[in-house]
Amino acid sequence: MNFKVKKSEILFRGKVFNLKVDEIQYNSGNASVREVVVHPGGAVIVPITDEGKIIMVKQFRYPFQKELLELPAGKLEDSEDPFDCALRELEEETGYKSGDVEKLGKIYTAPGYSSEVLHIFSAKNLKPGNLNREEGEDGMQVFEYPLNEIERKILSGEIVDGKSICGIYLFKNKLFNN
């Protein structure tokens, strides 16, 4: 590394993330700052029905003030294990439990400024469970699509959520083709 951290401060503590701002000094003597969204991370689920369809959810996303079609996902609670988070979010958002969860990989969503890591899982052998949505998730809708229809929606720009595209990529290359 070609720098030293001169000062590190949490400027904001939020419900979803904290904001950390560090002052650094390069070996050259020049100063700079680094702004970091400190995020707990989360889990993304690719739920696969017995018919081979993939379950997605459509929900209102505040930063864009519109609904987006995404794979089910959510933040880790406290020191929750990503595997437990995946099972919890799957049931809360889609109403399904799964008896067959497999890790597909992980992604860094915005490594330039956010510490968020999302762990991606497939979930098969789905059984009815209990929906449990937060008030802001009231209007969430659940859809089932075959893989080729999801890929068409990615290529047409109807699906633009990064974690969902990564989840579909990993599912297709790790499970679907094997």
Next chain:
Amino acid sequence: MNFKVKKSEILFRGKVFNLKVDEIQYNSGNASVREVVVHPGGAVIVPITDEGKIIMVKQFRYPFQKELLELPAGKLEDSEDPFDCALRELEEETGYKSGDVEKLGKIYTAPGYSSEVLHIFSAKNLKPGNLNREEGEDGMQVFEYPLNEIERKILSGEIVDGKSICGIYLFKNKLFNN
């Protein structure tokens, strides 16, 4: 929408992003907050050499305190057009100009809490230009890989950057297979 915005405030104005915190009230009467990283957006480039290899860069990422292998990318400056941003970042980070840039799509990197939109382009017909890196990018290294090696690195977990996985997905399905 099932809520009203009661108060909206920019709590932090940064070099890379601003932080906006809104207080909302659901129609039920309950209150909540929404924390939003307000980000200018950027461009991601899939640079393809005349031999069909893809150029990637390895750089130190502060939030993770380690080097990551990614497609070249960068933030929009002021009201910069994403196309111009792609050409600029390609040359600054890899030293190549391109005479053949094509839009592949766009992604939302973290739509739960960030307004960041990344526009993804392919770049062919590469010619030598001028490197122009910021001080924090001093140690950036440039690599060329065939597509199948990049896909192997994604599936093995060596490449975890979300925008890069999305860029490779769009390149493979829109250009490589056609």
